[in-house]
Amino acid sequence: MSEMVARNIPDRLTSRAQRVLKSWETLLLAIAILVFITNSFASPYFLNAWNLSDATFNFTEKAMIAFAMAMLIISGEIDLSVAAIIALASTAMGFVMELGFGTPVLVLTGLTVGIICGAFNGVLVTRLGLPSIVVTIGTMSLFRGISYIVLGDKAYTGYPTDFAFFGQGYVWWVFSFELVLFAVLAIIYAVLLHKTNFGRTVYAIGNNPVGAQFSGVRTARVKFVLFLLTGLMSGVAAVCLTSRLGSTRPSIAFGWELEIVTMVVLGGVNILGGAGTIPGVVLAAIIMGMVTFGFGLLNVPGIVMSIFIGLLLIGAIALPRVFAMVKRGRG
Amino acid sequence: MITQFIKSREALLLLAIAIVIALVSTRFPDFAAPANAANIFNDTSILIMLALGQMVVILTRCIDLSVASNLALSGMVVALINSIVPGLPVPILLIIAISLGMIMGACNGILVWKLDIPPIVVTLGTLTIFRGIIFLISNGEWINAHEMSASFKAFPRFELLGLPVLSWMAVLTVIVFAIIVIRTPLGRAFYAVGGNPHAAVYTGIDVGFTRFMAFVIAGGVSGLCGYLWVSRYAVAYVDIAGGFELEVIAACVIGGISIAGGIGSVGGAVLGALFLGIIKNALPVINISPFWQLAISGSAIIIAVAVNARSESKKGRVILKKAEQTT
Numbered sequence: 001m002s003e004m005v006a007r008n009i010p011d012r013l014t015s016r017a018q019r020v021l022k023s024w025e026t027l028l029l030a031i032a033i034l035v036f037i038t039n040s041f042a043s044p045y046f047l048n049a050w051n052l053s054d055a056t057f058n059f060t061e062k063a064m065i066a067f068a069m070a071m072l073i074i075s076g077e078i079d080l081s082v083a084a085i086i087a088l089a090s091t092a093m094g095f096v097m098e099l100g101f102g103t104p105v106l107v108l109t110g111l112t113v114g115i116i117c118g119a120f121n122g123v124l125v126t127r128l129g130l131p132s133i134v135v136t137i138g139t140m141s142l143f144r145g146i147s148y149i150v151l152g153d154k155a156y157t158g159y160p161t162d163f164a165f166f167g168q169g170y171v172w173w174v175f176s177f178e179l180v181l182f183a184v185l186a187i188i189y190a191v192l193l194h195k196t197n198f199g200r201t202v203y204a205i206g207n208n209p210v211g212a213q214f215s216g217v218r219t220a221r222v223k224f225v226l227f228l229l230t231g232l233m234s235g236v237a238a239v240c241l242t243s244r245l246g247s248t249r250p251s252i253a254f255g256w257e258l259e260i261v262t263m264v265v266l267g268g269v270n271i272l273g274g275a276g277t278i279p280g281v282v283l284a285a286i287i288m289g290m291v292t293f294g295f296g297l298l299n300v301p302g303i304v305m306s307i308f309i310g311l312l313l314i315g316a317i318a319l320p321r322v323f324a325m326v327k328r329g330r331g
Numbered sequence: 332m333i334t335q336f337i338k339s340r341e342a343l344l345l346l347a348i349a350i351v352i353a354l355v356s357t358r359f360p361d362f363a364a365p366a367n368a369a370n371i372f373n374d375t376s377i378l379i380m381l382a383l384g385q386m387v388v389i390l391t392r393c394i395d396l397s398v399a400s401n402l403a404l405s406g407m408v409v410a411l412i413n414s415i416v417p418g419l420p421v422p423i424l425l426i427i428a429i430s431l432g433m434i435m436g437a438c439n440g441i442l443v444w445k446l447d448i449p450p451i452v453v454t455l456g457t458l459t460i461f462r463g464i465i466f467l468i469s470n471g472e473w474i475n476a477h478e479m480s481a482s483f484k485a486f487p488r489f490e491l492l493g494l495p496v497l498s499w500m501a502v503l504t505v506i507v508f509a510i511i512v513i514r515t516p517l518g519r520a521f522y523a524v525g526g527n528p529h530a531a532v533y534t535g536i537d538v539g540f541t542r543f544m545a546f547v548i549a550g551g552v553s554g555l556c557g558y559l560w561v562s563r564y565a566v567a568y569v570d571i572a573g574g575f576e577l578e579v580i581a582a583c584v585i586g587g588i589s590i591a592g593g594i595g596s597v598g599g600a601v602l603g604a605l606f607l608g609i610i611k612n613a614l615p616v617i618n619i620s621p622f623w624q625l626a627i628s629g630s631a632i633i634i635a636v637a638v639n640a641r642s643e644s645k646k647g648r649v650i651l652k653k654a655e656q657t658t
Contacts, residue, residue: 124633124637128637128640129640130636130637130640131590131591131636131640133394133451133590134580134584134590134632134636135633135636137577137580137581137584137632138581138584138629138630138631138632138633138636139629139633140577140629141577141581141625141626141628141629141632142625142626142629142630142633143629144625144629145622145623145624145625145626145627145628145629146626148622148623148625148626149620149622149623149626152620152622153622250622254574255574258396258455258458258459261455262455262456262459265452265455271449271451271452272449301466301471303462303463303466303471303569304463304466304467306459306460306462306463307459307460307463307464307467309459310455310456310457310458310459310460310463311456311460313452313455313456314442314448314452314453314456314457314460317446317448317452318442318446318448321446321447321448322446325446
């Protein structure tokens with residue numbers, strides 16, 4: 001992002017236990033537990049394995065994209081076109097389905113379209129040096145626009161029955177395919193970001209792009225890979241969502257980009273780049289999903305829930321700063 | 332001065348608009364006729380006004396994603412007031428709409444100024460909050476034409492010297508913004524803050540306050556547009572102008588306003604909005620499905636930002652060429 005803000009990077013003076021206790025993730029965990037307890041008191045239907053399993057569909061698809069988006073935002077870029085990629089990939093899958101191809105080709109089409117869209121964003125941002133926020137606002141209209149050109153006011157329906165597994169199938173007992181995929185991807189992304197050289201370079205680029213460049217990091221290539229990953233995850237989400245809904249309309253996943261960015265920021269990722277963790281994003285996804293589900297059980301309309309998410313987003317960032325200001329004022 | 336104009340973004344856009352009009356006129360000769368042109372301008376008025384409000388925010392290196400929600404909430408409030416107190420004159424409703432919009436803009440501005448939260452996060456949050464509040468105050472119900480008073484609906488349609496009041500509002504907004512941006516210290520401060528915030532501090536400009544003012548101005552414009560939108564279409568509900576914030580930003584980007592701040596002009600914003608408005612009105616005329624519009628405006632944004640980057644990269648001295656290119 002274009003903002004220049006001096007970051008406060010303290011030396012390691014506190015103990016490990018203290019750091020863990022004061023961390024953003026601990027706070028999120030506390031909120032998640034609080035939401036869980038409140039919900040189970042508020043509604044007798046909440047604590048039911050099948051209901052809870054149903055509730056996970058609220059966030060699994062969005063969270064898959066949020067993992068890749070978190071890495072992209074940590075590196076100092078953003079992709080607002082993710083929901084439009086879902087629309088385009090889903091439309092492409094419908095198109096291929098009409099031609100008479102089976103499930104394997106459908107899945108491959110969805111993933112390929114996702115990667116191509118990600119590559120398109122990546123080329124525009126890293127090769128032409130354009131600001132990602134504007135580029136992806138543009139491609140967001142472009143990708144969804146192509147869906148509208150192909151589909152207009154029509155819809156693709158009649159996906160093959162074995163295609164339904166990705167969005168409606170269960171691996172074991174209440175654990176749906178999507179939930180298992182979510183867990184596996186969470187682990188993969190956590191390892192990628194926190195345990196590999198690639199992950200370290202992502203942080204380096206986000207904190208100081210010029211410094212990273214001079215330390216031998218191929219910033220352009222890393223960012224390109226991150227755009228590819230985000231595109232790919234949008235393709236994966238498109239497969240799951242299309243399979244779950246069983247139909248494709250051009251308005252599919254409309255407005256998801258903002259929810260996904262909210263999820264990432266709520267998860268403690270610095271929107272200016274350079275900081276954030278995958279566990280934080282996982283917790284944020286679960287919190288958002290549980291709140292949606294709990295409010296749904298209490299017959300609270302979805303739009304009221306969005307007020308809560310909006311307040312949570314601003315409050316999550318504002319409150320620590322207000323406390324810091326009050327502390328400074330006293331000291 | 333003339334060569335300078337020919338090379339400018341405004342000239343390029345004028346040329347693009349002229350080409351579009353010429354192409355459409357070959358199929359439909361009356362497209363550029365004064366009556367139709369006035370219609371298109373009237374249709375684009377709200378986009379022009381919002382683009383100007385967004386422009387001052389972007390000039391200061393911020394972004395306001397909440398303008399469409401702000402518009403919808405202000406519109407709903409005045410529509411509710413009108414349905415409860417039908418006798419309230421329109422000027423008072425206008426003042427209510429504008430002040431309400433300014434208050435919402437001030438909420439964004441305070442969070443950016445005092446708490447130093449990135450503008451994109453703040454307005455992403457207020458975008459959903461404002462829309463949610465509309466649902467709370469309206470219970471999700473529509474306010475339809477028959478619940479609005481006659482004068483409430485007639486105001487934007489009232490013809491003055493051949494143009495409806497809605498168009499005159501846009502003209503007035505353009506003039507006011509031209510004066511603010513070119514002739515006032517605040518206008519210069521917008522450019523200074525966006526061009527180089529650190530240098531702006533040393534010249535005695537309060538960066539945070541300048542941004543705050545930009546958000547308040549953009550909010551006020553959104554509030555005004557809220558009343559105009561609701562009265563023009565004679566309906567108010569939760570989802571009006573949904574997603575319109577991106578069209579507004581598109582108009583700014585096409586108009587040559589740099590998302591990195593400090594670069595842009597009133598003329599550019601107006602032409603950027605007009606370009607989108609003309610394309611929107613041209614598609615049905617030449618028998619292209621309106622479903623093409625989204626893809627076309629998306630392509631226009633990408634082309635515009637590529638052109639912007641090229642013209643901006645000439646400015647300033649590049650010391651480390653390799654590093655600059657990749658960052």
